[in-house]
Amino acid sequence: MATTKADGAGPTSEERKRARTILRRLKKRYPEIHTALRYRDPWQLLVATVLSAQTTDEAVNQVTPELFERYPTPEDLANADPAEVERIVHRTGFFRQKASAIIRLSAELVERYGGEVPPDLDELVTLPGVGRKTASVVLAEAWGIPAVAVDTHVKRVSRRLGLTEHSDPDKIEEDLKALFPREEWAGLSMRFIQFGRDVCRARDPDCGRCELFDVCRWPGRLERA
Numbered sequence: 001m002a003t004t005k006a007d008g009a010g011p012t013s014e015e016r017k018r019a020r021t022i023l024r025r026l027k028k029r030y031p032e033i034h035t036a037l038r039y040r041d042p043w044q045l046l047v048a049t050v051l052s053a054q055t056t057d058e059a060v061n062q063v064t065p066e067l068f069e070r071y072p073t074p075e076d077l078a079n080a081d082p083a084e085v086e087r088i089v090h091r092t093g094f095f096r097q098k099a100s101a102i103i104r105l106s107a108e109l110v111e112r113y114g115g116e117v118p119p120d121l122d123e124l125v126t127l128p129g130v131g132r133k134t135a136s137v138v139l140a141e142a143w144g145i146p147a148v149a150v151d152t153h154v155k156r157v158s159r160r161l162g163l164t165e166h167s168d169p170d171k172i173e174e175d176l177k178a179l180f181p182r183e184e185w186a187g188l189s190m191r192f193i194q195f196g197r198d199v200c201r202a203r204d205p206d207c208g209r210c211e212l213f214d215v216c217r218w219p220g221r222l223e224r225a
């Protein structure tokens with residue numbers, strides 16, 4: 001198991017080498033990788049990412065065209081009728097909380113940043129409904145700013161591969177940042193997320209055909225080979 005920065009020590013050269021192998025193979029599988037969420041600007045991506053909690057990107061893509069047509073700017077959404085926004089985002093689940101969050105975050109963007117999304121993690125996480133994961137997705141995707149977003153897929157894949165032994169997303173983020181070069185962070189999460197959906201699935205990981213089998217540390221893979 002990796003002993004990494006979150007444990008107070010840096011990774012060994014062996015662990016870095018294994019991380020490089022994992023990244024190289026994932027880049028071969030996914031040479032280009034971007035979010036499946038549709039958006040035109042950082043604000044739309046931020047709103048779409050907030051809406052994507054606990055649902056699929058496809059479900060979000062079904063509601064955002066109407067949402068952004070009805071409310072084309074942060075000012076428009078900040079002044080929206082909550083009931084109307086709830087109706088539009090209904091199919092993404094948790095629609096009351098999500099409608100409230102995207103209205104409030106748009107209002108704060110207007111009030112504090114003149115309607116512009118700040119390209120800064122510490123500032124983004126002060127906005128309503130925006131955690132480190134959402135902020136990291138937006139930074140990496142909209143600007144290519146090095147950031148590691150830890151969602152349920154990144155957590156599962158990282159733990160199975162033995163890149164972290166932590167469960168806390170902040171500590172997993174630290175471990176991954178310590179293991180992988182900064183210039184790779186922006187694409188790392190997206191590749192882990194897609195790999196977690198396609199191969200290293202939660203219930204039925206396809207270990208028998210996995211290109212990371214030999215570098216994986218998950219004991220359960222042997223039963224699925």
Ligand code: SF4
Pocket residue numbers: 160161199200201205206207208210211212213216217218221
């Ligand atoms: S061998 Fe199995 S558990 Fe390990 S990374 Fe591949 S799919 Fe995931």
